[in-house]
């Protein structure tokens with residue numbers, strides 16, 4: 213049997229100031245690590261939540277974002293004729309040809325300008341995207357310069373509340389409704405009639421940037437996609453809306469993750485040195501105890517195991533502390549530039565159990581590296597010599 | 603029986619032949635043990651005496667498999683420990699040796715009972731049997747009521763008694779005691795010596811003790827002196843041939 217864990221637990225507690233240095237170093241590192249990952253996760257799920265499995269997003273072939281895509285009205289009609297597209301009560305296809313522009317609005321918090329994505333949609337947009345609901349006021353009327361503002365946009369920008377009048381694109385717009393889109397990217401957008409937006413921005417009235425189609429069933433997607441891509445009258449690419457938004461999130465998510473890993477790596481070096489220091493001094497302070505255990509017949513291996521376990525215990529406490537410390541961030545809403553659309557996007561940190569597990573694993577990894585070398589030193593120590601030292 | 607001249611004795615438990623131990627300190631080499639021979643029969647109570655620095659601790663460490671000699675052999679109960687791997691030596695120590703140190707060497711964060719239990723963790727005994735054996739060992743040293751005390755809550759004499767309980771709990775082949783009373787007052791020292799004598803006399807334990815204390819030596823069956831790297835019989839206890 214091995215050296216009892218209670219020995220390590222109590223020894224670490226007895227020398228708690230030294231252990232605390234390790235605990236705090238590891239807690240800080242894990243905290244930053246988990247915070248960054250939960251930021252990336254939050255950003256990602258905000259964008260992914262924007263898509264729906266049963267919706268298809270159609271862009272010009274080769275375009276990887278709406279900004280660089282163009283689809284003509286004739287094409288919209290052909291798309292709408294596809295049998296996979298759901299129809300409303302009057303038999304009209306549930307497709308929303310859309311255009312986007314970016315307008316600058318003042319942030320409430322800092323007073324500085326941030327880009328907001330203004331989306332011109334079809335009057336049937338709410339039926340195409342059932343996850344979006346108008347919670348205050350009403351939806352815009354076709355042909356009028358009216359805006360429906362996303363919940364987060366209303367909270368973040370100055371002067372975009374219900375009933376406000378906003379000037380942009382040389383037009384005075386009236387805010388007639390606030391919409392709620394389940395924490396998705398649409399919550400950070402302003403919606404209006406696509407035809408009005410094209411007109412105000414002097415864009416050709418028959419050109420849109422994307423078409424979102426609600427399908428009869430999500431299982432009909434590949435059929436729908438094959439039909440459109442095979443049609444010689446169309447040069448479009450078709451994606452599930454979920455896949456499109458997942459792709460949209462990739463740049464920023466990767467950026468945050470890489471940054472998170474870099475910062476965590478630098479901090480981890482410090483934390484590992486802290487752990488090494490704690491464990492080396494523990495080994496030095498307890499060399500007689502180690503020698504006694506060895507004299508009693510505990511093997512080198514059990515000494516190594518014992519000190520590695522001790523380091524893992526300390527690191528585990530640090531990791532747990534780091535996770536608990538960032539837990540309040542869960543749900544905390546912040547914003548960043550979405551580099552795909554160059555517009556501001558509000559999202560909430562998401563501290564998931566999986567990320568906390570990753571943080572804990574990271575902590576244990578640091579504990580292992582910080583413990584294994586001192587543990588080896590403890591095991592290699594000459595028993596006879598250590599017993600002589602007072 | 604005990605002999606120091608290299609002649610075999612029948613049924614000897616410990617047999618040491620031509621034991622040399624050198625320490626190197628920089629360019630200097632110190633010859634501590636120089637061709638030492640020793641034979642100890644089972645059940646003997648042997649005291650080693652000698653001035654400080656004469657190599658008593660060195661000898662005990664070699665007998666207990668805590669250190670390796672420069673040359674020579676130590677055989678205990680037929681096992682030549684001087685040729686064992688470190689790994690085998692560890693488990694050999696667990697099975698055969700009970701150490702008692704001058705500074706007790708109890709683990710400060712463990713209770714008396716937990717300290718005593720340590721050697722049993724290296725056996726196959728289950729928790730219930732271990733608890734029972736710990737209780738027996740603590741009772742034998744008269745500390746049943748201190749089982750839950752930590753070393754810092756015990757007097758020096760009590761600590762050493764816990765150490766004795768720890769040394770005997772797994773019923774080792776022999777006990778090695780390095781100045782077990784060196785740090786104790788006279789009364790506590792006497793209690794420790796009483797215990798060791800009783801272990802030898804009543805339980806047939808083989809006990810090897812290093813001591814400066816003539817009163818401790820008095821209890822021993824045989825007193826050996828470490829002199830210039832070899833053992834010699836004490837003239838006072840020299841068996842008349």
Ligand SMILES: Nc1ncnc2c1ncn2[C@@H]1O[C@H](COP(=O)(O)OP(=O)(O)O)[C@@H](O)[C@H]1O
Nearest residue numbers: 597625626627634653654655656657658659660
């Ligand atoms: N690890 C070591 N390195 C060098 N010299 C040592 C070492 N251990 C012991 N010695 C020396 O060996 C001699 C014998 O020491 P020791 O066995 O402790 O004697 P004793 O126990 O009789 O006082 C001493 O001179 C001591 O300084």
Ligand SMILES: [Mg+2]
Nearest residue numbers: 658659660780
């Ligand atoms: Mg000594």
